[in-house]
Amino acid sequence: MNDETTELAAEGHRVWHVPDCFLPGTSVGDTPSHEAFCVLNVSGTEAQVGLTFYFADREPISTDVRVPARRNIHLRSDQAEMIGVALPADVPYACRIRSSVPVTVQYSRLDAQEGYELMTTSAIPVA
Known part of the structure; x- marks a missing residue:
C-alpha cells in the first residue's frame, strides 16, 4: 500500500447515528418524499454496513448492505428493495x-x- 491508500483506509468512522429520521407518507408532484443514507467508502476494502432502525413504540428493524471499495451509495428509505427492509x-x-x-x-x-x-446533514460519528 502507498501512503495515500493507507491514509484513505483510516478516514471516516465505523459507527454513525442519525437520531431524527422521518419518511413522509405523502407527496405532491412527480418526486416522492424520501430520505437517503449516503455512505462513502474511500478505503480499498468493501464495507459491510449494518443499519438498525429504532422506534419509540416498536422493536428495532435491522438490515445489511455492502458498499464496494472506493465507492458511495445512496440508500433511499422509500425503496425497500434498496435497503432490504420496508420502513x-x-x-x-x-x-x-x-x-x-x-x-x-x-x-x-x-x-x-x-x-x-x-x-x-452529516450523521453523528460515534468514537
Missing part, C-alpha cells in the same frame, strides 16, 4: 449505522408533502 411512513425513527471499515455518512430528507423541502 413505515409517517413514523419518527432513528438509525444506527455500523461498518466493517471506516466510512462517512450523510443523511438527507426530501419532504414533498406541500411543495419541496430538502434537508441534509
Whole structure:
C-alpha cells in the first residue's frame, strides 16, 4: 500500500447515528418524499454496513448492505428493495449505522408533502 491508500483506509468512522429520521407518507408532484443514507467508502476494502432502525413504540428493524471499495451509495428509505427492509411512513425513527471499515455518512430528507423541502446533514460519528 502507498501512503495515500493507507491514509484513505483510516478516514471516516465505523459507527454513525442519525437520531431524527422521518419518511413522509405523502407527496405532491412527480418526486416522492424520501430520505437517503449516503455512505462513502474511500478505503480499498468493501464495507459491510449494518443499519438498525429504532422506534419509540416498536422493536428495532435491522438490515445489511455492502458498499464496494472506493465507492458511495445512496440508500433511499422509500425503496425497500434498496435497503432490504420496508420502513413505515409517517413514523419518527432513528438509525444506527455500523461498518466493517471506516466510512462517512450523510443523511438527507426530501419532504414533498406541500411543495419541496430538502434537508441534509452529516450523521453523528460515534468514537
